[in-house]
Structure formats: C-alpha cells, structure tokens
Amino acid sequence: MSQKDAVKRKGPALEEADDIPSPMKRKEFESELRKLQVKLVRLQTWVKATGARVIVIFEGRDTAGKGGVISRITQRVSPRVFRHIALPAPTEREKSQLYIQRYMAHFPAAGEIVLFDRSWYNRAGVERVMGFCSKDEYERFMRLVPSIEREIVDNGIILLKYFLDVSQDEQRRRFADRIDDPVKHWKLSPMDTESVRLWWDYTVAYQDMLRGTDTPVSPWYIVPSDDKRRARLNLIAHMLSKIPYEKVKVDLPRVPKAEPKPKRVEEGLPANNVVPAQY
Template sequence: MGKRLDKHLYEHELKRLQSGLVDMQAWVQASGARVVVIFEGRDAAGKGSTIKRVTEYLNPRVTRIVALPSPTERERTQWYFQRYVPHLPAAGEIVLMDRSWYNRAGVERVMGYCTDAQYERFLHQVPTFERMLVEDGILLLKYWFSVSDIEQENRFRSRADDHMRRWKLSPNDLLSITKWEDYSRAKDAMIARTDIPEAPWFEVDNEDKRRGRINMIAHLLSQVPYTLLDRPAVDIPPRPAAGGYLRPPMEESNYVPDVAADLEAAAAAEAAATDHGPIPIRRS
C-alpha cells in the first residue's frame, strides 16, 4: 500500500459513501433484507474504527453492533454457534459483528482456549452453518482486516501512551505480538477451510486506515443489491400558538454547572492578558 490517503480526499469520499450506507439501510428496512457483516483481523487491525465510520449516520435500531464478551461457563457447554444465533438479524436489520464465531479459529486456537477436537469440529461445521444462513436468505459478508507487524506494534504503543485508549489493550492483545506467526498460520488455515462460494472472505489492506475504510465501505455497498428509494420529504408542522403555559422559575430547577461559561471566561482572560485576541479553536 502507498502513502497515507490525503485527508481532504478521504473525508470527502467517506461522506459520500456514508450517504450510500444511509440509502442502503433504507432499502434493507423496506425490503425486509437481512444482512450480516463480519469484521475479523488481528488485534489493532482497525476493525472497530471502521465499524464506527460505517454506523456513524445509521439508525442503531436497524443496524446493530454485536461484540460478545468471553463466554460464560454455561455458554461453554452449549453448541458453539448457539450463543451467536440470537444475535442474527430479523427482517429489515443489519448486524455488524466486531469479531464473530471465527474467534475459535483465531484467538481460541492460538491461545489454547479450545481443544484440537473443538477446533476441527468448528472448521468442519462452519461452512455448513454459513450455507444454512445464506440459503435462508441472509446476506453474509466476511472481511479480514490485514495489518503488518510493524504497524500493529506502532498502534499498540500509541494506545499504551494514551490513557483514553489504554483500555483497548487486553492481555491477549499484548501476547499477540509474541505469537505473530502463530496467528498467521491460524489465519491461513481458517481462510483455506472457510472461504466458500456462498460466503467468501474479502481481505482489507488496513495498513493505512483511511484507505482501508474507503475500500471496505465501497466494497460493502457493491455487495448489497440495494436500490434508491423515493422517500417523502419531511413536513414539519407549524408550531401552534401559545396556550398560556408558564414555565416554573429556572432557579427552581437543578441545572448542571455551566462549565462552558467558565471556559469562555478563562479564555477571554488569557486573551486579554496576552493581547493576542481570542484563542483559536483547534480541530483535528
């Protein structure tokens, strides 16, 4: 992959693609389609940030994110796919899986959280399971987000230095650095056994997150056979005349402190002290 995609180009195209996602969601609702999109890949490969851009303007009642925690003791005794089935979409719904049943072929396999027999059973059953979903009318899309070992380590270090994102680093994430080749072998075996015509794998080169997001969303839109719908204009009714309502005195309400006013006052005082005018607002 080349240099980082220009920010202006990225933001302009992202907005256009997000508009397409809104159109796609409207079609899914109207047609009763059921869509499942699986996001898989190495730790820090950029799955979560891509999902964030996909869902930014979508209705969370229609497009749901599924990110399951570690299974409970009871769930460990169930049929492996059982805990995922309740999260599958009904008519008119989209489900985005931030990791999925493929945990068994990746993290569980590499970290020894499943037995060899459980692993082999999974690889034997998952093509049949996914064919059943597709045969029942679910549109199933599977994306693997790829990133280099150097970039993964850079992202880990960036998270470690940022107290607002440090929670993203789990013990398994840190161990993945020491098991890079193990994860590579597990991924290769998984793709070889589960890349089926009914539900193929699509790989996203996410070394540059901007390029990866654009490429992934554009591909997603190309895979869903949506059509543009004629949606009626929103007619906001006129506000009726006042009917005599009197609001209780504001001092009787328990307002939160006006921290914003304090910020303005502090900024004005600093500007006056330095005589440089208002402090510019920095946006990233």
C-alpha cells in the same frame, strides 16, 4: 519498455514512492466518508422496506481496525437497523451450548444488519492459538462451518466476511500508541498484547482458517489495513457494492408551523439545577 524495466530505471526511491501512496488528508477522508454514509442511509432504508437480513463479519489481527470501521459505518445510521455485536468471553453456560449458538442469538430479523466485531471465527483464531479449545473442537468447527454458512445464505441472509490485514510493524506501532494514549487504554489487555509475541502462530492459524472457509458461497475479502483511512473507505465501498440495494423513495415530513403561546404559559423550564457553562 516493460513495466519491470521502467521500475528499474526509476530507481529504488521512486519505486518505493509509487508503491506507497501519500497519506490521505483528513479533509479528503471525511469528504469521501460522507458520500459513503449517504449510501449507507439509503441501504438502511432499503433494508427496512424490503425486510432484508444482512450479516457482516469483521475479523483480523488485534489493532487491525475492526472497531474503527464499524464505528464509521454506524455513525449516521440507526442502531435499531445496524446492530454492532462484540461478544465477551463465553460464560460457563454458553460453553455448554453448541459453539455457534450464542452467535445465532444475535442473527438479524427482517430489516436488520448485524455487524459482528469478531465472530464464530474466534475458534479458528484466538481459541486455537491460546489453547481455549481442544484439537477435536477446532477440527469439528473447521469441518462444519462451511455447511453452516451455506445454510445461512440459503436461508436468504446476505453474509459478508472481511479480514482486516495489518503488518507486524504497524501492529507494534499501534499497540505502542494505545499504551501512550489514555483514551485508548480500554483497548488494551494481556490477551491482546500477547498476540505480538505470537505473531507467527496467529499467521498460521489465519492462513488455515482462510484456506478452509473461503468458499464460493461465503468468500472471504481481505482488506489491507496499514492505511486506516483508505482501509475504512475501501471496505465500506465494497460492502455497499455486494448488497443489491436500491434507492427507496422516502416521504419526508414537513416542519409544521408552531401554535401560538397560550397566555398562561411562561417561557423556559422551572429548573433549579442547570449544568454550568464551562465551555
């Protein structure tokens, strides 16, 4: 019996159940994330020991979860090694520079991993859709970016590009959640919510972007992101698999025995103001 026939026998309800896995429990997610974060620490040690340079680009529609996965990556590692870069709109001075110049200022030195929360691909996405660049500027970018990325890779930098893909219904749900949750209000802007209305314009822009810049030297990796927890785990696991790091032996220090208290030294600190214990 073919797989297609088997699906027919199961019926629509069972077919839908097979296609959509049950939600991942928080405890399971945290357990799997912990394992990956141990590997991220090992990656960090290897990067510092070898002087490797890594750039990871996170692109995707608004609400796709770029910031969320970056926060899980950086949660247990050093900000001196893993640098999270989320640039604001360009200044007038930056607008007069070469387009990619303000991004290159944040490129990694030896022993650094740079995580771009949006990147030079803004030109192919929001700038194109919202009319922030001219047609000539867009076409020049699309023509030049594959050769620029080849130079980045040929220079010895590991370059990974992820596009987090969220469905239209899920994007609307997440925007509604941000509106209802006060701690997420900072994530809202008219520019972001406008992307709901312009869903299909962005679809065309991203399709063109991926067709024109998915190269053997610098490929794109699509991350289905309607399921946030699985998306985060899948992306981190894939990122680790694409960087040829090795476990580096670490000489851990021992905790020394404390010296005895001198007779003239009192216990505690002479503070006049102590934070009240409200909790």
